[in-house]
Amino acid sequence: MAGGRVCLGQIGAPHGVRGEVRLHSFTAEPAAIASYGPLETEDGRVINIETLRSATNSLVARLAGVADRNAAEQLVNTKLYVPRERLPEPQAPDEYYHADLIGLRAVDRAGKEFGTVVGLHNFGAGDIIEVRPTHGGETQLLPFDAATVPEVDVANGRVVIELPASETEMPPPLRGRPTAKRSGGG
Numbered sequence: 001m002a003g004g005r006v007c008l009g010q011i012g013a014p015h016g017v018r019g020e021v022r023l024h025s026f027t028a029e030p031a032a033i034a035s036y037g038p039l040e041t042e043d044g045r046v047i048n049i050e051t052l053r054s055a056t057n058s059l060v061a062r063l064a065g066v067a068d069r070n071a072a073e074q075l076v077n078t079k080l081y082v083p084r085e086r087l088p089e090p091q092a093p094d095e096y097y098h099a100d101l102i103g104l105r106a107v108d109r110a111g112k113e114f115g116t117v118v119g120l121h122n123f124g125a126g127d128i129i130e131v132r133p134t135h136g137g138e139t140q141l142l143p144f145d146a147a148t149v150p151e152v153d154v155a156n157g158r159v160v161i162e163l164p165a166s167e168t169e170m171p172p173p174l175r176g177r178p179t180a181k182r183s184g185g186g
Helices: 030-036 069-073
Strands: 005-015 020-025 049-055 058-063 079-083 105-107 113-122 127-133 140-143 151-153 158-160
Touching: 005 030, 005 058, 005 069, 020 030, 020 049, 030 049, 030 058
Parallel strands: 105 158
Antiparallel strands: 005 020, 005 079, 020 058, 049 058, 105 113, 113 127, 127 140, 151 158
């Protein structure tokens, strides 16, 4: 979360020469990104989606004020946010926004604290959760799947981390990319 905002998408590469861009939506229904009204960049610029259509592996958007490829190129990798209050509250107990997990305590089933959630990432091979150990040191990246994170309890400010029986402390940093993706959630 960035200042009470939730990231709903990211602008990708230009599409054609008339200013359209590929748009990667992080909403459950990708085209719904256009229904949240004006979006904001990390630096506070307002972005309005004028038109949106489906394309292979992404959406193609025409953005207000972006009339040519050069202007579109300036926006590549720009993240798009909305204020948290503009989003509906999750309806089911196992639904949550990834942004709501930042700052939660990471504990084992017995309640022993490992650290604090500082990020959720997806580098293309599945979701990973980043935990800053309680006693300092480098943050740890763990697969964000039902086996490693069997419980997400936003209301009580914690996630349960299930480490292999041979691990009693946080494991060493994850090498490579995880392959499992946590099902459900937001």
